[in-house]
């Protein structure tokens with residue numbers, strides 16, 4: 001894989017949000033040029049809030065418009081709960097971001113099918129079908145190609161619902177997999193698999209705050225990262241320079257060498 005993941009560190013979350021906006025818009029433009037739409041996958045946790053801060057800000061002119069009507073939003077992972085449950089990643093994204101987008105320019109949002117909540121395998125199979133319909137369009141494709149995946153990083157190095165050392169990290173066939181024993185509650189979820197994540201055109205991690213410092217240090221500075229099969233480190237290695245980390249200085253405090261200047 002070419003190059004190393006980019007680590008961009010900013011003094012505060014509002015600066016991070018401005019730069020993240022510029023990055024997402026450049027991915028949006030590339031996606032629209034490529035196939036007329038922007039196909040993006042998002043995770044849960046604190047990400048929807050930071051994304052809202054980035055994307056709901058008024059455009060600063062020039063090429064700074066979020067073209068929501070061209071967006072197709074998928075969930076990089078989702079919890080097996082009803083869509084109106086505060087634990088649902090869709091619910092969080094809706095409350096933070098989707099409900100605040102002007103109604104004349106709404107994105108298309110692909111949720112899980114809440115009819116299958118009692119069976120995570122069926123739930124994952126249904127979401128797999130959603131991806132096949134959108135990404136394969138009658139052709140057989142080995143893997144979907146997201147224009148951008150926006151992901152979080154857990155304090156143990158998990159991303160999406162892929163956890164360190166978990167057998168799901170070996171999944172090589174399915175695009176979407178069920179998990180019943182997520183160490184982060186709630187335990188029942190579905191998640192994109194590692195090959196799908198590393199096949200995306202771009203992957204961006206967003207991680208802020210002091211409680212991310214130790215794991216980010218481990219991912220970028222020490223050899224322990226791969227022995228422990230840290231999902232975030234596996235994504236870095238599988239994507240190289242297609243992967244960018246947007247972190248604040250508090251989270252990047254322990255990293256001395258890998259940081260880059262953000263420019264677009």
Ligand SMILES: O=C(O)[C@H](O)[C@@H](O)[C@H](O)[C@H](O)COP(=O)(O)O
Nearest residue numbers: 043044045046152153154159160
């Ligand atoms: O549904 C989930 O739980 C997430 O998708 C998960 O992978 C999250 O992104 C990380 O745990 C980071 O969460 P924070 O940003 O809240 O630390």
